[in-house]
Amino acid sequence: MKPGIRNASIILLVLSMLAALGMSLRSTAQAAPPLQVPIYTPTPGPDGRIIYIVQANDTLLRISLISGVPVDQLRALNNLTGDTIYEGQRLLLGLSGPAEVVVTPGPTSTPTPVLPTPTVGPGSGNLCILLFDDLNGDSIRQVEEPSIPGGAISINNRLGSISEAVDSVAGTEHQCFEQLPEGEYSISVAVPGGFNPTTETSLVLPLKAGDETYIDFGAQVNSQSQAEATLLPEPEKRTPLLGILGGLFLVAGLVLALVAARLLRNK
Numbered sequence: 001m002k003p004g005i006r007n008a009s010i011i012l013l014v015l016s017m018l019a020a021l022g023m024s025l026r027s028t029a030q031a032a033p034p035l036q037v038p039i040y041t042p043t044p045g046p047d048g049r050i051i052y053i054v055q056a057n058d059t060l061l062r063i064s065l066i067s068g069v070p071v072d073q074l075r076a077l078n079n080l081t082g083d084t085i086y087e088g089q090r091l092l093l094g095l096s097g098p099a100e101v102v103v104t105p106g107p108t109s110t111p112t113p114v115l116p117t118p119t120v121g122p123g124s125g126n127l128c129i130l131l132f133d134d135l136n137g138d139s140i141r142q143v144e145e146p147s148i149p150g151g152a153i154s155i156n157n158r159l160g161s162i163s164e165a166v167d168s169v170a171g172t173e174h175q176c177f178e179q180l181p182e183g184e185y186s187i188s189v190a191v192p193g194g195f196n197p198t199t200e201t202s203l204v205l206p207l208k209a210g211d212e213t214y215i216d217f218g219a220q221v222n223s224q225s226q227a228e229a230t231l232l233p234e235p236e237k238r239t240p241l242l243g244i245l246g247g248l249f250l251v252a253g254l255v256l257a258l259v260a261a262r263l264l265r266n267k
Contacts, residue, residue, distance in 0.1 A: 044096035054089040069093050079159050086184075086206060123182050123209020128174035129153050131189050134198040134218035141216040146170065148219055150192035158184040168192075174214055182209045195219040 044050045052063060060083045064071045074080070077092045085091070131151040132141045149170035155177055156163045162185070164177055188202035198218040207213065 048096050050093040050096055052091045052093050054085050054087055054091060056087050058085065058087070059083065060085060063091065067093050081158075089206075124179045125182060125207045125209060125211035125213070126176050126178045127155060127180060127185065127187065127207065128176040128212065128214045129155075129187065129189070129217070130174040130215070131168040131191065131217050131219065134220045137198055137220050139198045139218055141218060145218075147173070148192065148195065151195075151219070152190040154188055155180075156186045157181070158186070180207060182207050182211075187215060189217040191219040194221060194224075196222045 052067060054063075060071050060074055060080075063069075064074060069077075071083075074091065074093070077094070130141065131148050131153065132145050133148050134141070135145050136142070147170055148168055151168035152165060153168055153175060154163075154165035157180070162180060166175055168175065168189075184204060184206050186202065186204050189197075191197050191201070196219060198220050199216070201217060203215070205213070
């Protein structure tokens with residue numbers, strides 16, 4: 001075979017191999033499946049409610065993106081006035097009909113009745129609050145530090161369905177608000193005149209079913225009230241000597257009156 005023909009044959013062979021390799025790569029690229037983004041599909045509970053448990057670093061926008069529920073609808077379903085949520089919170093995503101029950105034929109022709117599933121209602125808890133006289137000013141309540149009368153204690157839940165207020169009373173321990181529905185509560189106190197707070201006077205915390213939470217708020221008599229108490233005059237102390245002398249003068253007067261009356265009678 002001549003050298004020119006041999007070189008041409010080699011070139012044709014190489015081109016054929018490259019063409020076959022290109023066709024193989026094209027078919028492999030076309031056969032690769034498209035990338036798919038998983039979508040969160042929660043399962044409805046027995047009562048038909050679809051619940052999402054808030055995870056760490058979750059936001060309403062992220063939950064909306066993974067569940068397909070708009071942010072405004074999430075707020076409306078859960079009575080939210082803003083975008084604040086906390087880890088472990090149960091968010092309602094929507095309602096779904098109960099799962100279809102398929103009755104398997106048994107030995108008898110009488111079907112088994114399907115009883116309705118009771119709706120699980122919200123639980124309740126207790127909040128117990130104390131406004132105490134922080135005698136040493138360390139913001140920590142000791143056993144010997146009594147409660148302060150004349151203050152005001154109030155609680156409100158985020159939904160606005162609970163709003164209660166009481167006056168703090170002397171000589172008592174924590175004043176408890178019992179059987180409160182679970183949820184997020186705002187708690188605040190107002191100290192009476194003559195006192196300055198030594199702790200925060202308000203806070204927000206979640207109340208779960210079965211919780212009994214105790215909260216202490218402290219206050220201390222201010223310097224002006226202490227100064228006024230120091231300047232008050234002490235009551236005068238009466239000595240019994242003045243009473244004795246008064247009694248002697250009264251007896252002496254009676255004796256003189258009797259003597260004078262007897263002298264006048266003898267004249």
